[in-house]
Amino acid sequence: MYLNREQEMMLEGEMGEGKRLAMKLLVNIGEAVGATFLIPISSAHISGVSYRTGGEGLLETLKEFVELGAKVTVKSTLNPCGIDLLQGAFFSASAEFVEKQKEIVELYRSLGVESTLSCTPYRGENTPGFGEHISWAESNAVVYANSVLGARTNKEGSISALCAAIAGYTPYFGMHQIENRIPGLEVKVDWEVTVWESQVLGAYAGSKFPRRVPLFNMRPKFQVERLNRMGAALAAYGDGAILHVKDFTPEARRNPARFAGSIEERVEVERGEVEEFTASVSEGMEGASTIVIGCPHLDFDEIWGIYDMVRGKRVRAGLRLLLFTGRTSLHQVKESGIFGKLKEAGVEVYTDTCMVVSSLPDEGGLYVTDSLKAYFYMPRLSSKEVRAAPLKSILDYAME
Ligand code: F3S
Numbered sequence: 296m297y298l299n300r301e302q303e304m305m306l307e308g309e310m311g312e313g314k315r316l317a318m319k320l321l322v323n324i325g326e327a328v329g330a331t332f333l334i335p336i337s338s339a340h341i342s343g344v345s346y347r348t349g350g351e352g353l354l355e356t357l358k359e360f361v362e363l364g365a366k367v368t369v370k371s372t373l374n375p376c377g378i379d380l381l382q383g384a385f386f387s388a389s390a391e392f393v394e395k396q397k398e399i400v401e402l403y404r405s406l407g408v409e410s411t412l413s414c415t416p417y418r419g420e421n422t423p424g425f426g427e428h429i430s431w432a433e434s435n436a437v438v439y440a441n442s443v444l445g446a447r448t449n450k451e452g453s454i455s456a457l458c459a460a461i462a463g464y465t466p467y468f469g470m471h472q473i474e475n476r477i478p479g480l481e482v483k484v485d486w487e488v489t490v491w492e493s494q495v496l497g498a499y500a501g502s503k504f505p506r507r508v509p510l511f512n513m514r515p516k517f518q519v520e521r522l523n524r525m526g527a528a529l530a531a532y533g534d535g536a537i538l539h540v541k542d543f544t545p546e547a548r549r550n551p552a553r554f555a556g557s558i559e560e561r562v563e564v565e566r567g568e569v570e571e572f573t574a575s576v577s578e579g580m581e582g583a584s585t586i587v588i589g590c591p592h593l594d595f596d597e598i599w600g601i602y603d604m605v606r607g608k609r610v611r612a613g614l615r616l617l618l619f620t621g622r623t624s625l626h627q628v629k630e631s632g633i634f635g636k637l638k639e640a641g642v643e644v645y646t647d648t649c650m651v652v653s654s655l656p657d658e659g660g661l662y663v664t665d666s667l668k669a670y671f672y673m674p675r676l677s678s679k680e681v682r683a684a685p686l687k688s689i690l691d692y693a694m695e
Pocket of ligand 1: 374375414527589590619672
């Protein structure tokens with residue numbers, strides 16, 4: 296792999312041991328995927344924060360980087376952890392878990408990573424521009440950055456994103472190269488698609504055509520910002536890092552002719568197929584004990600929308616309704632006065648964590664979510680029993 300003088304100095308340890316280790320890992324990754332050089336990045340977003348998923352291995356790796364004097368050199372933000380640190384809500388976490396979780400966040404802070412603890416950095420905390428090369432982990436954020444912002448990132452792991460943040464470079468391959476971002480599959484949908492239905496379509500394309508970049512030929516009933524749920528489903532059910540929507544997402548709008556000419560395979564999805572999928576994941580929602588909403592983290596407008604749907608009602612007895620959001624949106628929710636009103640209605644709002652990486656108890660009932668990503672991961676990362684359904688039908692069930 297070609298390295299410039301600065302990169303060589305890093306690799307030889309002339310710029311500190313932390314950078315040497317980061318550069319060594321990046322070169323190893325780059326050589327493994329056939330990259331021939333590294334490209335500078337403008338930001339990083341790092342996942343692998345929860346002690347629940349990262350465990351002792353994560354702690355040890357972070358301690359090593361800190362002991363070697365490593366520091367990030369580009370704007371770097373952090374994914375959710377296993378507890379709500381800001382509000383002191385620890386769910387069923389043990390005292391030991393809480394201590395270790397705090398230590399992980401502190402170690403990231405020592406490395407210079409901002410404790411944003413949100414999976415939607417693109418909502419203002421870390422928003423790259425069109426064409427910027429970045430190194431992001433967290434699949435929903437990766438798909439959003441590529442698809443909605445037009446930034447360029449591969450789906451990084453927590454350590455590769457951290458190394459890129461420290462070195463300021465990432466291997467040039469995959470989503471950094473324009474030719475890999477061009478769609479090969481057209482998914483045609485002949486009706487106005489809701490946010491829920493977009494998730495089903497994301498899951499469909501991700502699971503059935505995992506190696507194709509999809510171009511959805513559909514009419515969304517929502518703003519482009521809400522594509523984050525579709526992207527989260529695409530990445531959870533497949534391995535996708537980008538999607539395009541005709542006349543809607545930036546690269547599809549800029550290159551209509553090139554995109555039309557690149558399609559090798561076309562499929563049409565009928566409404567009945569989406570309804571069938573919905574029925575299969577929502578079956579048996581009756582008897583739910585906990586509703587979890589906010590995967591990816593809700594923004595202020597989404598929480599306001601939920602408030603609108605629940606005002607004047609209360610969460611039915613025996614049920615918990617939990618919302619997950621980032622710190623900035625939580626602050627807005629508190630400023631707007633609806634935090635207290637939601638609380639009065641029995642709706643709990645948490646930040647810094649989520650239903651997948653937190654220590655919510657596994658036993659004691661059925662979880663229901665409006666997110667197909669949460670539906671996909673919760674049973675795989677715990678023994679929780681989960682159903683998924685559109686937000687409106689969940690709230691109709693939950694409120695009385
Ligand atoms: Fe975010 Fe947790 Fe979902 S990190 S995308 S809310 S799994």
